[in-house]
Amino acid sequence: MKKHLLNRRIRMAGVALAAGTALAAGAAQAQDKGTVHLSYVEWASTVASTNVMQVVLEQAGFDVKTSSLSAAAMWQSVATGDTDAFLAGWLPITHEDYFAKLGDQVVDLGANLEGAKLGMVVPAYSDVDSIADMNDHVDSFDGKITGIDPGAGVMRLTEKVVDDYDLDYELVSGSGATMTAALQTAINNEEDIAVTGWAPHWMLARWDLKFLDDPKETYGGAEEIHTIARQDLEEEMPEAYAILDAFKWDNETMGEVMLMQEEGDDPYEEAQKWVEENQDIVQEWIDAAS
Numbered sequence: 001m002k003k004h005l006l007n008r009r010i011r012m013a014g015v016a017l018a019a020g021t022a023l024a025a026g027a028a029q030a031q032d033k034g035t036v037h038l039s040y041v042e043w044a045s046t047v048a049s050t051n052v053m054q055v056v057l058e059q060a061g062f063d064v065k066t067s068s069l070s071a072a073a074m075w076q077s078v079a080t081g082d083t084d085a086f087l088a089g090w091l092p093i094t095h096e097d098y099f100a101k102l103g104d105q106v107v108d109l110g111a112n113l114e115g116a117k118l119g120m121v122v123p124a125y126s127d128v129d130s131i132a133d134m135n136d137h138v139d140s141f142d143g144k145i146t147g148i149d150p151g152a153g154v155m156r157l158t159e160k161v162v163d164d165y166d167l168d169y170e171l172v173s174g175s176g177a178t179m180t181a182a183l184q185t186a187i188n189n190e191e192d193i194a195v196t197g198w199a200p201h202w203m204l205a206r207w208d209l210k211f212l213d214d215p216k217e218t219y220g221g222a223e224e225i226h227t228i229a230r231q232d233l234e235e236e237m238p239e240a241y242a243i244l245d246a247f248k249w250d251n252e253t254m255g256e257v258m259l260m261q262e263e264g265d266d267p268y269e270e271a272q273k274w275v276e277e278n279q280d281i282v283q284e285w286i287d288a289a290s
Helices: 002-033 044-059 071-078 096-105 131-137 153-164 175-188 202-206 239-244 249-265 267-277 281-285
Strands: 035-040 064-070 085-091 105-122 144-146 169-172 195-199 208-209 222-229
Touching: 035 044, 035 071, 044 064, 044 085, 044 144, 044 239, 044 267, 044 281, 071 085, 071 096, 071 105, 071 222, 085 096, 085 105, 085 208, 105 131, 105 153, 105 175, 105 249, 144 175, 144 195, 153 169, 153 195, 153 208, 153 222, 153 239, 195 202, 195 208, 202 249, 239 281, 249 267
Parallel strands: 035 064, 035 085, 144 169
Antiparallel strands: 085 222, 105 195, 105 208, 105 222
């Protein structure tokens, strides 16, 4: 067992050394290849993908700038060319309004993650399994649904859920952080709580949760997270464009990165660790530009 552990540590050290060399080489080339400006929203999934892509592009030799914006401003910034790309286009439902307005002013590179989902989430121990039954448990949930920032697509859909199901609940806005803090407090006390939820999200890896059935399908079906770029990016920075276009991963991998970032001190540093330990995946994205 000790020998196996030692061998594993040696292998991981070798991977980290090789990756560190690649990252350093990339940084040295950054001034030659220019700057890629990524915009993002402060959602756990987007923080994960944006930080990973920042590290990957830096390894490929680019300097990278990131800007945290609202969802509306994020779409607008790429449409106007103020930023180069983002990796957080939730389609076809969550960002349908933005895409309808700005879709012809941006380039949709397609899904970087399939099988995303929106819905109402409760602890697995809750007696409620369907949104249609929520009114039978109003007191248990204190008559409220804990949400995130009011401009988010999941909030707009949850407002429609309240209307469609005639729920006797108040939708309380806040932020992703206040939502997960309230969720943790309720779970620690084994209390019922309903939150606006989505997958992928680190909370699904940390706690035993469930999505409530949505028989009216107000939240819609499965979604995809798309990479969206400005119109001239392929012509002006073809290598960066190719890497962004090649970027694909799955719920399990993104969830792993999100949990690392939630439990770590700095999302960028956790992204660096993941990139160092997954050079086989990363190199496929970078090789797409060659």
